[in-house]
Each structure stands twice: as C-alpha cells, then as structure tokens.
Amino acid sequence: MRLHEYQSKQIYREYGIPTPDGIICTTINEAEQAVRQLHSAVIKAQVLVGGRGKAGGVLKATQDNASSIAAQIFGLTIKGLPVRKVLVEKSMAIANEYYVAIVLDRSTGSPLLMVSASGGVDIEEVARTTPHLICKRSIDPYMGLMSHQLLYMAKKLGIDDITAFSKLIRNLYNIYETFDCTLVEINPLVLTQSGHIIALDAKINIDDNALFRQKAMQELYIRNQDDLEPQEVQAKKLDMSYVDMEGNIGCIVNGAGLALATLDMISLAGGSPANFMDVRGGADAFHVGSAVSITASNPGTELLLINMFGGLTLCDEIAQGIHDTLKKLNIPVVIRLTGTNQEKGWDILHGANVTVAHSTSEAARIAVEMVQ
Amino acid sequence: MRLHEYQSKQIYREYGIPTPDGIICTTINEAEQAVRQLHSAVIKAQVLVGGRGKAGGVLKATQDNASSIAAQIFGLTIKGLPVRKVLVEKSMAIANEYYVAIVLDRSTGSPLLMVSASGGVDIEEVARTTPHLICKRSIDPYMGLMSHQLLYMAKKLGIDDITAFSKLIRNLYNIYETFDCTLVEINPLVLTQSGHIIALDAKINIDDNALFRQKAMQELYIRNQDDLEPQEVQAKKLDMSYVDMEGNIGCIVNGAGLALATLDMISLAGGSPANFMDVRGGADAFHVGSAVSITASNPGTELLLINMFGGLTLCDEIAQGIHDTLKKLNIPVVIRLTGTNQEKGWDILHGANVTVAHSTSEAARIAVEMVQ
C-alpha cells in the first residue's frame, strides 16, 4: 500500500522529520489561495503512481500564475489516474540535495539504509551507471541503527550537522518499524541555504500483509481507494489483484505465476493484454464471477481469456461463477479450465458462448486470433 | 546488585504482578501494629543475603505473639548482617506452590525461563536430584516470550488460568528486560485457595555493569548500602571488590583470578583467609592504600597478605600506597610485589615493617606460619 506524499509528510512531521510548509488543496481556487499565503510555492499533484514529475505534475507557481498552473495540474491524468488533490508547498532556497531511503532488502532479510549525495536527479540512473555514489548499510533488525553508521554516512554526504542528520534518519527508521513499512524514501532530502535539513519529498509504502495490525493505515487505505482505478479497488476488496495494461485481451487467472505465463504467451502469439486479474488460490464462484465482471468493465478489454488450474479451487465451482456472470455480459471469451472436477466444469459451460482451450498456450493463440 | 524482597515486590506491583498485602517496618512496635492491622501475618527479615529462612528470619505471627516474634527477628544477625527492616505480610491460604525464575543462561547467551511445580521447598535440591521436575525454555531475546511457551508451561504446572499465568510471566520478563536484570525469581509463586496467582516471595538481581543506565536502581543501590557490611560498601565505592570470610588472614590482591589462587594457597598451607579484597587492574597508590585500610578494619584480620602482580599497575605506585598506609596501622604484613618497576617498589618498602615474599605460594606459606 502506497501513501500520498501529503499523508507521508504528515507522518514525517509527527515523527520529528521537518518538511516544508504546505497546504493540501482539492480545487484550483484553494490552490491559488494557498500560493498567495505561501508567497512563492510549488504545486504538486497527489497521485498514487510514480513519475508525476515527468508527467508535468510538479510545477513552480507565483501569485500571478497560480490559478493557471493549478488548473493545468488539476487537468492532468497521470498513468490513468486523474489529479484530485494537489499539495501546495513553500519554495525552498536549496544548497544541496540528497537521496535517503530505507527499504527491505530481500537478499539479507534486513532493512537497508541507502543514501546518496546525488539526490533529486534520477536516482535509478545513478544506481545503474554509478552505483558507487550510493552508500548502503544493512540495519540489524535487533540492534537498529548504530551511531557509527550515521556518522559515516553523514561524512560521505558532506553533511556537517551530524546530530540533525542522525536524528532525522533515526526518526525515519522509527517510522519504518512502527508502521510495518517496506519502503520509506526521501528524494530529495535537502539542505537549505539557511542550513536546515528538510524532507522535500516523502514516500511511504506499507506492507499490505501487515494492515491487520496497523489501524491508522487501514483508515488511509480506505480513504485512498477513491484515488485508485476502480477495477484495482474492487479487486483488492475481494482479496484479488488487478493490474492495468495497454492492450485489448483481458486476463483472468488463478495464481500470479500462471498469470505471468499467460501474459507471456499472449505476447509470444503476437497479442497484447489489456490487464490481468489474479483471483488467487481457493477462489469460489462468487470471486471468479466478480473477477470476470471487473475485468470486462475496463474499456480497453475486447476479449476475456480465462485460465484456471483447479487444485484447491474446484472447476465446477469456477465454471458456475463464469457461467452466471457471462449471461449478463456481451464479450467474447476464451476459457481454459483444468483440474479437479474439470469434466463437471466443462459440462456447465457447454451451453455458454465460450471457446474452450486445453492449455495455456492454446488459449493464448486462440485469443490473439480472435481479436485480430 | 541485589534488591530487598520489599523493594522487588514494589517493582512487581508496578509491573502488574500481584503480591500479598504487606507493611515494611523498622521497629518492633511498628511490626506489632502491622500484624494487628493484617490479623494473621508472616514477619520476614529483610537482609541482602540468602538463607534467611533457615536462619529463623521468616516466622508466622498472631496478634498475641507479634511483639515477641518481631523482637526475635530484629535480634538476628544473618551471615554477618543485622536485621534492620522486616516485611509484615498477610498470611495466605495456599492451594499450590510453584517456582518461577528468569535468569541469564551463560551457555546459550539468552534469558532462560524456568518453572517447577515443586516450588517453596528447596529448589536447588530439586535441581540436583530430580531435574526433570524443572521445565526450562530459552527466551529468544529478539522475539521475547512466545505464547506456546507459556501455554506449555501452564499445562506442565497444572495451572488452569492460562491467561493470568501468561500475563504474570510476561510482566516478569518485562521487569527482567527493563531493569537490566540478571535474575528475577518468585519462590514460591502460589495459587491461593480462592484461585488467585500471587508472588509470595520476590527476588531481583540487577547487572552491576548496567547501573549507569538504570537511574532508579542507582538510588536503591545507594539506599541499600546501609544494609551491607561496611567494608563491602567502602570497597564498591572505590570500584574494588571485598568479600568477607571466616579466617584470620586478610588478603589484598589485584585481579580476581590471582585472588582466588591466593586463597587456595593459604588453604593448602593450612591457613584460613579472613576476607579478600580485589583492587582490580590499574589501581593507583590511593586505591591500594584504601584497600589496606579497609581490609585491616575487619575485626577478624590478624595479618595482611598483599599479593600484587604489576602490569598496567606500577609496583612503585603500589608500594607507595602501602607504605603510607602502614604507617598508620599496627598489623603484621606479608607482601609479594612483582612486575613493572618492582625494584623501585621494593626500595620504597625497605624501611617498612613488612615481610617480603617472592611468589604467591611463598607469601601464603609465610603468612600462615606467622599467624599460627
């Protein structure tokens, strides 16, 4: 689960990490007033995807042009998500920019602290081309951050105020631990010309698996559903997983690995997926039916490819869900159904207007032929 | 550092562990009134050594005999320590007695939780003769207590109220962790006839090395100095270590191992140490001088054996401290001084009335001969 920048910054402030003065706005008028209040400001689109800067979602504004800049940003749709909120923040006189993040490191099984003096610019590019400019240290989860690590990193970054830097990183790790984060990131962390260290941007990702014990995050989770694509939200509510793509074949599969295999085979056959829906293991008729409805509701979807391997999930159960839902829809369907009770399942689908395939490859081939 | 029972119980109560109603008293009169207030009570001597029960320091009292029982206990000296305080506690109707302790386990480097249904009686005897009656579980210091451990132990003890038992043990571990304990022990933990689980006795030992970060314990440490032998207190104040024994040869040694070797050699030579003072490494003239004064002040000491191996500690420095102090004392001294600047040290002691030895064995032999 990803938080908005403004939500992350609120948590940052509660945990003692300084951020610029800022006002969250939902209308052009509010944004204009906010710029006036802050004098010189930056207007930042609040969307739950990356790359908003490149999409024109972060712009400077003066009191004179605030209204038109705000209108421009509110008019954007970034990776499918309309801009519904903007954060208006006071401009900062910046002396230096840094990159700081704490992220779960799969290879060691520990949180990893990463800092770089090359903040602000494209940090992924830095990682690829000049990885030595990123300084990394494992955090022993039992010991926590140690002062020698912070001292070393502050010196690497050329930060003189070691106390302020150490306190900020300790606070950031406190957030990481307290909220079951998988990522906390500040890019850029800035040193202002007046000598203060401030988080200019703020990112927090929460482990979805830990939401059951993070009450405050559950509330944000519910509130943020309005800012996500409706299919994704509906899928998550049913404990399924929906991902939007560019093509025209909608995929409904049980299991992430089989879903990826299905996408690959569509591509190999010359086709292009519109999205994919992982209904997870153990799904019942209701879940599978809902998956079909949600996936079909995406405007780009011209055909549904349903690929199910029934183990714990029973094929007759799946077939019933599909059968009942398809009655209400008018979309071509290719279906591959294998596993426990497969004959019963095929019987149920016999009357329906679906094309049956007997392997993932065959299903992909037929689907691609049908949409061409 | 060892806490008094009444001090341990106060911490227990603050951390949610039930203890009997009790009143701490410093006079016979107070104790008598306390017994009257509690009706039926037990009077318990508060001394900072073990074995007070066997020494007659724990007795039942009624309103009729309270005064004489209190007088009897206040009249005791247990292992050299006079009884200055007693804890008067309400008598309990006991259904069952258990033993519970958390202690640092050297072999695993973790805290160890130990419980036994054979509480109240001599638990060391149980450990020696029927060790299977003691159930032990390592506590992973990163994970803490786990509920399956508590469930298993409660069932082993035959305790039905698993929730109350689990809470009590979790609270006990919380104390262990919070105060840098090396031991927390309840012997006996009792199940009353009314079904409550109560700590009838309470022991807490604190890691001396951690006192610098345990402010509350530092205060108790200072307060408890009145209840210890004066030599021990004076030694601790100077970061030295004094242990009282039964014989007549006072030993002053630098280093615990060398001190133990010195005691052994005195015994081998047929003598008996009065005490030993470990002045630790790096002691200076002042420390060594103080060590001589303190050791000599013990009434049983008839002769001083000073055994120093100077490494970091310089022999001339040691010799000066001894020389200056001996001027004020009238006690025979055997001294063995080896190491850095040993000749200078011998020169300094030349005029003093001391017998010089050249090895630990020789020093012990001479000392024993001299006191016989």
Place this chain on the structure above:
Amino acid sequence: MSILVNEKTRLIVQGITGHVGTLETRLMLNSGTEIVAGVTPKKGGKIIEGVPVYDTVQEVLDEMKADTSIIFVPPAHAAEAIFEAAEAGIKLVVCITEGIPVKDMVKVLPYIKDRDVRLIGPNCPGITTPGGARVGIMPDFIFSKGNVGVVSRSGTLTYEVVDTLSKAGIGQSTCVGIGGDPLIGTSFIDALGMFEDDPDTSSIVMIGEIGGTAEQEAAEYIKEYVSKPVVSYIVGISAPQGKTMGHAGAIISGGVGSAREKIRVLEGAGVSVATSPEDIVEKEKIL
C-alpha cells in the same frame, strides 16, 4: 529416494482445526501421508479426521516421534507457529500460510538459520514426493512417479508444468514449491543442492519469475555445483514494470530483476530455458 519428504515422513499439522487445515489434512491422508498429530492452541483433546489434536507441538513430541510440520495457521500467528515447531525440534517446517507480514519473517529467518531446521515457504504450495508423501496443497492427480526434480516459486503454474510433464510420461522425484514471498526459508539454491545429491533425481526443472535475484544466484550455483541437467522456465517477460516497487527496489537489485536478464544469466550458466510448459517437455525429452 527423493528429497525432503518420503514414505517415512511423520507429519504434524499446525492449524488443523481451521477450515483449510481440516480439508487439506483429509486430502493429505488420502494421498497416504502419515499425519501423527495436529496442533491448535486450546483445542487439545479433539480428534480431526482421525488425527489427535494437541495444544502445543512440544506436547506432541513429548508423546511421540514427528519430524515434519505443515502450517495452516492464520497470518497473524503463523510466524509464532514456525518458531514453535523449530523450538520443539521439528526438522522440516512447511509453511503454507499466505499473507504473513514481512517484518515477522525478518525475525523468523535468523532464528531458523541458527537452528538445525529447514523452512519451506511461507506462501507456498508445499512438497510432493509422488509415491512417497504429499506435504502441502498441490493437487494429487497431477503427479506421477519419476526422476525429474521440480522446484518453483509459483503455485498453479507449477501444477500446470507438473501436469504437462506427467501427461507426456515424464514423472517426478519430488516437487518443491519454495513460495513467492520476498523472504522465504528455502531458496532455489538449497533445493538444487538437494536434487543434485538425490540419486533418484536425474534432471531438474526450475520455474522462476520476475523480481528479486534468486534465479541469477541459482545460475551461479548451477554453473559451479550442479552436474545434472537443468531446464528452466521464467515467466513475466511481458509483465508491466515498476507498478509496485518504488525507486529503492530497483536500486537494490541494480535493475536486474527482469525476466530477460534472468534468462540471459541462466543460459550463460548452461541452463536450457523453455518458453512454455510444453517446451519444458520437449527439452526434457532430448536430455
């Protein structure tokens, strides 16, 4: 022979009284797996599918022998269940539970590492040795006895591959689902090492996917230590990138988690990389 589980396996089911725990217990019993006891705290004394239930794993081991445990405990308590099995002396713990907080696994893994116990999963379909024992939730009907060792991060994709192999007459020695979570107890490398040492395994199928660097590490290992032929299948070539992980994910891995990169490294290590389950069969046939 085989790896990890066989006809001598004596299994405990942790979370046996839950819906899935009970259902899968019945299915495993049907497959001939020897289940000696179940464990659910405060449900001790019950009998489920003919299996006696205890409050704690230690109480089971106080009374009888068991070497393996399978965990169907809900996510909030699954990590403690792993600890419990390891502490009691179980040698193989198979954790089926999906949705364990990663922070809990951060605590579990060092504990496991310091002890003589192997963890499979979590979030995995378990282990099947056809004709030996089935410890997990893989459907019984897909398997046939043979000499191909299968190891996979996936669930249903594994079933599809095994099913395709069986239908083509290629049986399996053991099939291990190591699980799809970021932090898991047993890696490809561990499983590859076990298959290499297993006399009944003559070749290995390894099923991987985008994300992380487990397949690249496996490639390194295969080059160095695996003499048996390995066929690999990596999915996610056409998956959308960077939908979930921010910058930091790409920075750690140095951007090498793509399927194409994995395939390149595996081929560099002499691994035959298939493009579909049917292609795995083709490649196995010409070995």
Place this chain on the structure above:
Amino acid sequence: MSILVNEKTRLIVQGITGHVGTLETRLMLNSGTEIVAGVTPKKGGKIIEGVPVYDTVQEVLDEMKADTSIIFVPPAHAAEAIFEAAEAGIKLVVCITEGIPVKDMVKVLPYIKDRDVRLIGPNCPGITTPGGARVGIMPDFIFSKGNVGVVSRSGTLTYEVVDTLSKAGIGQSTCVGIGGDPLIGTSFIDALGMFEDDPDTSSIVMIGEIGGTAEQEAAEYIKEYVSKPVVSYIVGISAPQGKTMGHAGAIISGGVGSAREKIRVLEGAGVSVATSPEDIVEKEKIL
C-alpha cells in the same frame, strides 16, 4: 606460526584517544605491534603516538588494510564498537573493556556468530604472541618465545603463570586471555582447537576458575579432539560459595560450577591438573 596474532597483524585501536587507549597504544608500539590507525568518533584527523585517528572503522578500511581491532571504548559504547568493527569487515576483534552490561553482550554474540569474525573478550587482557605481536594489555616483560600455548579466563593470574613459565625457561607460542565475563566471544574450546592446529604449539596450559561450566566443556572437547598434552590450573577451591548468584544460577548449572568438580572432570579427560604456577612448570617439564 602461532594463533590469532603475529608479525603480519595490522591493528586498529578503537578508543585510542582515551587515557588507557593512548597509553596501551604506546606500549603495543613499543612491543613491535603494527598499529595502522586509531578510531574515536568525532576525533578524526588527530595523530596519537604517531598513529592517525579516524572517526569510524569503515573510513580506515576505505583507505588501508587492517585485519584486527582492539577496543578500549568505555562500557556504555563498547558493544557498538564491536558491532562497528564486525560490520566493517575486521576479522579479529579484541575487546579489553571491562564492565559492559551483559544485555549488550546478549545482542553482540548472535551478531558475531552470524559473521566471519572472531571476538576475544570482553573484559580480557588480550593476546600476546612473543616475537610476533602483542594485542592487549599483558605486560611485555613476562613473555619468552616458545611452544607452550596459554589460554586463561584470568588477568594477573595469567601474568603470574606466564612469568613463572618464562623464568623456568619455558617459552610461549601464544597467550590468549579469553576474559572473565559471563558472556564472551571465544571459549576455551575455540582456543584449544586453534592451539591443536598450530604447528608451533606443542603443549597447552589452560587456566580456569570457579563458576560456569566452560572448563567442563573444555574437558569434553580435549578428550575428543585435542592430541597435544594439556596442563590445567583451576583456582577457587577455597572460595566462599553462593555470595552472588541466587538459586537460579545453581539450578541452571545443576550445581557443577565448583573448582573441585572442574578438576575432577578435567582429570577424567586425561588433563594434568596443577596446584600452583610452580606446579605447572613441574608438569610441563615432565611432558
């Protein structure tokens, strides 16, 4: 040869700017030990006894090679100093500091165990290889080069034993003080194993004392793995019992921490047990 330290040792002194750190640095330099750098946070840039001072161990290793570190950092920060050295990649950490809270060591030991680093101490006098290097606070003048390996839990008693050996013409290969704290990084067993493998060591002197069961475990190990003759000296036969530990201490150890018990077990393992430093010399002479 020798164990742990020798003329190739490149040493860092952590806590070099403190009183004892500076003094012992001078003394170690006088003994010919190669000290490449000192470390004290926020004192980087200083020069102490001709040795350059850095803020962190990592900064030293960014600039030069070092394999060993000695710690004179005060108790409140000593555990972090051990972590720092281990994290930076130091292979041998010798912690002299006395008075580290045991809870800090509870955290240090698993960290150390999981990494390729050896910790000696804490609360120990260090290691001396006569003619090689002296990493610690043992007085230089007591040593002479030879073939007896000495391992001890004690400080000054070790000096006395080594001095007695040297005066009797019996030189030492290496002398290791493993420290007297309840939790230490290197046990008798570890040191015995190293001496067994060291071609320059022909016999071993082990100095123990009352408390714990380290000597009993050493006896087991000697019986099984040590072919070289071992002379042991155990002190505390006449010490007063139970002054500090409560019941629980005796229960854990099962009451076997007494000196007599240790001597009994060691003799049972074929170890020659001496009654004084002079007796060690006698026993070494007739080997």
